Each structure stands twice: as structure tokens, then as C-alpha cells.
Amino acid sequence: MSPAAPSDARDATRGTAPVTDAVAERLATALRCVTVSTDTPDETADTEFTRLAEHLERSFPRVHAELELEMFGHSRLYRWAGREPERCSAILLAHQDVVPVDDPRRWTHAPFDGVVDDTHIWGRGAIDDKSRLLAILEAVEAALTAGLRPRHTVYLAFGHDEEVFGDNGAVRMAERLRESGVRADLLLDEGGVITDGVADGATRPVATVMLGEKGYATVRLTVREVGGHSSMPGKQTAVGRIARAVARIQDHPMPLRLTPAAIDMLSRVRHAMSEPRRRLLALAGLPPAAPVITRIMAAQPQTEAMVRTTTAPTVIRGGVKANVLPQRAEALVNFRILPGDSVATVLEHCRRVVRDDAVGIELVGMSSEPSPTTAPGPAFEMIAEIAEAVVPGIVVTTGIVPGATDSRHYDGLAATRCNFAPIVLTQADLDTIHGTDERISRVNYARLIEFNSRLVEALVASGQDRQEQR
Template sequence: MYRPIVILLAIAVFVGAGMVLRTLALRPQPPLASAVERLPLDEVALADGLAQALRIRTISHAQDAPIDDAEFAAFHALLAQRFPRTFARLDVERIGAWSLLLHWRGEGDAAKPALLAAHMDVVPVEPGSETRWTHPAFAGVVADGYVWGRGALDDKSSLLAQLEAVERLLAQGYTPARSIYFAYGHDEEIGGANGAARIAQTLRDRGVRLAFTLDEGSAITRGVVPGIDKPVAAIMAGEKGYVSLRLTARAPGGHSSMPPEDSAIVRLAQAIERLAARPPPPRLTPPVEAMLVRLAPELPFGARLAIANRELLSPLLLRQLGRSPVTAALTRTTQAFTLVHAGVKDNVIPTEAYALVNYRLLPGTSIADVQAHVRSVIADERIELSVEAGFGNEAPPPSDPDAPEFALIARTVNEVFPEALVLSGIILATTDNRHYTDLRDQAYYFSPFVYTLADGARIHGTDERIGIGAYADMVRFYVRLLQNVGDDG
């Protein structure tokens, strides 16, 4: 009678031993490269160049709003004036209204080209918040160790730092072995339809196939990952999709003194309540699994145990990740109830009520999947379901965090930021990078600036700024990256 128990205990010991062995195998890995000699730069001059760019109001207000051509023309003129070698030596094209495509032709061109992306447009300042800025949002002030202004983090610093790197390398007589493209959209903040999308179509028409693209979306964080003291460089390997669904309920209206049994508001509220109780289920995507595996050696034994044996312990792992809004968003298609509308007067029962629900889609989840989930959960055919017109897209397929192109970027990070722990994952928003999906083998998301929790409110918020030294390090990163990319050709 004891034999089955003994067998079960033996199996448990065997499985447990395997779990422990897999856990112990998650040890810290040595960096992919040694630090290179710190590149001497005139950091004050670099800061002044960025400040000049921040003074130009290249604002994207809305998809149907007019473009301020004079501001974008001034921005183009500034780039040409500040980077004369770049605009003389590289092929420079204006695409669409104000986007730019630069082509640095390689000497050998045996390898597929790479593409670095950034955008020149910025979001407007929230009306009424102007006085809360330490320095005016478009004054481009250099003070207290920072460059202040809208676009300092999102995303003019990336654009200017890339061109500063190209200009410096050209001055040294450097030419890459492989071609490198630079794609600078003018409408990323409103979807990129007339910027990056048209640049992508231009490359598509020319039969260009890219080894990889690198765009914004992540950074080097400090104090953001709980329990990790060292800076974390998150080179993301995917982004989410985006769609808003409109839920509409209709019912007889009338006078509030004689309410009918049926009500559009109540019917809509019931649908919202059901959706809130059953959000899309969590799951691990390959980039997030790679992130956890890279992070595990820095975590306590219990966390390493769950990550190393995630095939068996995924429910526990997903439950733990679900406790924080940030990590929960890494593991599920999120739903957010963002707008509800009904009625015109307090004593009139409305005949219609609607709500907008915004979804950020995990890679591998389609808009049709989300619609099916919503329809199943609501279980009420009287609720009309439609896709809200405007900005929306499927999530592009995730890229490989173990690909040679990822290793090349990670090696560059180790060379310039030797203390940083390199991770992967997916970004929780959308970028221009998605427009190049069918043109590249791999796509990554990373901007080499240091980002803290306090900086989270500055992007698209008040007092956007970047440290003078941090911006100089961005230039150092792009110099080294362009050398690594070019030499790899």
C-alpha cells in the first residue's frame, strides 16, 4: 500500500532536483564586451545644439490638424547647418511633407543595411500647465546640468545624437562597410501615416531589405526594476498593437419620472462590469521570457526558481507579475475604459449610451481576437461592437532577443555603459518602428539615455529634460554603434 506513495515521492524528488539544477544554472553572465575608452566630447557644445532644436515647435497636434510648415522648415535648416558633412556626404531625401530619409552608403555593401529611426515631432504642452514648467517648454534652456524642453527625451535627443555621431565619424574619415539608413518621421506622435509609413513605402519600392531597425521605446533605467541596484538597459524586441472598441447600447428613452424597465445606460454598465471582471488572460511572449531569464540571476532564489521552471510554474509566475501594473502589462493585452457618454439632461432618459475601451495588444493577439473576446464576455447581442476609427494597428511579430543583431546592440551597450545589465522585453506603447515590419529581419527598441521613475511623468508631461552628461553619452553610444554596425558589414 505504501509503494505508490514511495513512487510519488521519488518523482517529486527527481522533478525537484531538476528544478533546482535549472535554477542554479541561471547565474550572472559576463558582459558581451569590455568598456571602450571614454570618447572625449565637448558636452557644453552638444547641449547647446540640442537646445537649439528644442526651441523649434515641431508639434503634432492631431491627425487632422494643419502642419506648421515654417517650424519644420526651420528644423530642417538647423539640421543642415549643424551637420554640414552629413548633408553633403549622405543621400538626403525629403519624404512626404517633412520627413527625412538619409542613406549612408557602405563601401562593401555585402551585408543587409541597418536602419536607425527617430522622430522630429513632439506633443503639445497641456493647456494650463505652462506655468508649472521650471523653464518654458520651447525655450531650449541649458541650466542646472540639464537641457530643458519638449522633445529632450521624446525624441529629438535621439535624432540629434545620431547625427552628431555621423558628423563626427565623417570628420574622422570613417565609411561603414555596410549601408546605414536614418529615418526621421515628422508625425510619429499622431501615427506616422505620412512620415514613417511613406519612408517604408519608398524603401519597399526600391527593394531594400534591412538586417534590423532600431527605434525609440526603451532606455537605461535606474531604480525602476525592484531589487536591482545596477542600471538596466532594456533593448526591447517587440511592441504592442493598439485598438479602441466602441460599445453602444440603445433602448427606449423618455421622461425620468416614468423610467422603463430597459435602459441603455444600465445595459452598457453591465457590459463594462463583465469586461472588467474578465480581462484578456495573461501569457508569456518570447521577448518577455528572454527578459525574465536575463533578469533572473540578479533575483532571489524563489524568483529564479519560478523563472527557470516557468513551464511548470507559469501560473505562479504570471500571478506575481500581475501584481504590478507595469509587469502585468508585459504579460497581457490590456484593456482600459477611457470614455463613457450618455444623456443630455438629468431628467431625460437617453436612448443611446456608448463607451470606448482601449486595448494594447500583445504580439500574437489580433484585433479580431480582441473583438471575439469582448463579444464572448459581454454575451449580449444588443450591445453593438465596432472598431473606433483612427489610429490602430496589429502588434508586429516580435523579434529574436538571441539574434546576432541584438548581440551587436548589447555589445555596444556594454562598451559604453559597462555597469548596465542588458535585458529584453516588449514596449507597452507603439512607435514608428512598426511601419518597417515587412522590410526587416529584426526590430529593436532602445534609446541610450538614463531613465528614472521620476522621468516617467516628464515624457509628454511637465519639465521634460535630459542631463548634459546623459546626452553626451547618447552621442558616445551612437558613435560606437555606427562603428560596430558598419564594421559588421
């Protein structure tokens, strides 16, 4: 199917009607580019990123004719100069790369076939994060076609290595913006969505606009022993000692806490709750209610992440043969760090609960502190208002991103940071992200384009911003 001109994008999304075949096909073509990010990029990956770049340039000709583009490897930093170019209104982030697929045989459609049916667009990256990237370009292309220009400068920053921590993409683009003295009113990235039937007790869909991000650390536990024959084991083998250390860390999680961000989230989300939870959440700011509220939130993984630094043992290694005592065993435990905790307090916690000098405890790989959490302000209110217009009947609340995004590299570059996309997802939909059968409904993709179109309109001062008046 050959892509049609992108100018039909805006009309196709009014009233959240499903996107047209042409709009869906542009996203599907992007999904067919196997832009899997790895720690060791190769020529195959380069070829796929080049394919995607060519598709974007072909599909959005006005964007590539009228916006300035600077490349950082395969990452793309666009500058859309405003009528008052010295000021910056927004930095819009998305990423081109996707995570690998574990077992393609479990997918309904092959993960990189980019299948479009009557209701969905299928493929790895359909939600995370090519749909957001294409939706931004659809909105900007349509605005340029209409002769619109923002009052203040807007940047589009599309990384190519977000899934492997962004060191060669987002880090370099953020450095360039800092060198240029950019300070935006709004930074918008992935993170929050609208959930339906996910929050326990919610009677309406909940839109969570994330205003910060948890930190990240991986701790390596290591045990070294003499080894030997399994017929004459000591009191403790390397595998047994490492297993006990992992069990102690998992059985003694870091404490539950209501942070200011969590209290703000609860004060807003209570309007979506049935009784008696609505009444209880109204007391979230009062210390006596905190233990009850945090225990309730700890019952579900999605809400526990808001009130605790989470602990996830992910890797354990040791031994080579059933009858040989291993000389070495190790485990990796991943932590997502709540504001108020730090990488250092995570290490201290591990040493305190393991209580075994024979177990080495150290950081491994990338780590980051929790990002600053911005207070809800005019930019947040604008995002909330647009979300409510695109998806009526939702309750908008705040939160912090439990995972890691490129946003953290842009800390300090915007007055307000929002991580949000107005797509309505069930728990089954959420499970497809980094999982099997990732797909986005045509209606959700329409919502994404409509949201970005309305955002662009908000960044454009009415008739005075016509290009012919430059």
C-alpha cells in the same frame, strides 16, 4: 547661445561626462520647435517643422552635404552609401514630432522654451524623441568629420507623424525602402531604455532591448435608447448600460500568458534579481511555474504589459442634461495586444464578457496586429555589447514594446529589430514622457551620443573605410 561646430560631440561623451553647452544647445534649439503632430496638420505646424529642418541642416553641414536626402512631407530619409553600397547594414529610426502639452502651467520651465541648466535639457521631446534624433546626427557628423564611411549602406529615417501613427511619414519611407529592395541587418528605433529602481526586486539597472511590438486596437461601445424625462426612467438608461459594459470589460481582462519573448526576457533579467526571485525566474520556461510568475508580473503595470493584452477604458460620453435620459452613450476602450492574441480575438473577448446585445461593439480608428518578434542574434549582441560599454554594470534583457512606434511599418526590412536607447531612467523620469516636465539629463544625452558613435564605429570597417580610399 550660438551653436559651435558639432565635432566636439564625441569627445564630450567619453566616460559619460555631461555634454558640453554647445551640444546641449543644439538639442535645446530643436526642442524650441513646436513640432506637435495632430490629426489635422495646419500652417503653424508646417512652419515649426520647417524651422527644425533648417536647424538640422545648419547644425550638421557634413551630413547634409554628403548623405542623400529624400523628403516625404516633413519626414527625412537619408542614405549614407557604403563602400559596398548594394548591401544595407542598418536603418536608424527617430521621429521629429511630439505630443501636445495638456497644461503648460504645471511645468517647471515652459515646455517649448528649451531650457538648459547645469544638469538637464528641458522640453517636450527631450526624451521622446528629439534627443535620439539629434544624437544620431551628432554621431554621423563626427564620423564624417573623421573621414569615416560605413562598409555597407546605412539609412536614417526621421518621421514627422509617429505620434499619430506614421501614415504620411514612416509608411511612405518604408514603402520606398521596399521598392528599392533594401534588407538591413539591423533596424534600431525607440522603445526600450535602462531602468533604475523600476523593476521590483532588481539589484542592478536593467537595460531592455525590445525585439518586437504589441498590437493596437480601440473598441467603441455604443448604446442607443429611447430617452425621455429622468423622472420616469426605465430599468436601464443608456449611461447605465454603457457603464456596466465598460465595467465588465475592465473586470474581466484578457488572460495572463508567458510568451516565448517573456520567457527569454525573464531568463536574462533574473541575473539582476535578488533571491528568491532569481531562483523562481530560472524556472520561467517550465509550465508549472507560469501561473506564479504571471501573477507576480501582473502586480505592476510595467511588467503586466509583458504577459497580457492590456485593457484601458479611456473615453466615455453620454447625456446632455441632469434631468434628460440620454438617447445615446458610448465608450472607447484601448487594447495593447500581446503576441498570440489578435485584433479579432480582442473583439471576440469584448462580446463574450459584455453579454449584452443592446451594446454595439466595433473597432474604431487605427488598429495593428502584434509585430513579428525577432530572435536575439548578432545585431542584438552588438547592441547589448555597446550598451554595456556605455553604461557599465547593467543587465541586458529582451522585451516587446508595449506601445506603438514607427518600427512596425518597417516589418520585414531588417533581419533584427531592436528598440532601445541607453538612457538610465527612474520611474519619475518615465512619468515625464508624454507628461509634465519632460527633460533629459546631460549625462543621459552624452550616453545617447556615445552609444550612436560606437554603433557607427561598429558599422565602419577600420582604416579601409577612410573616404580618401574610395
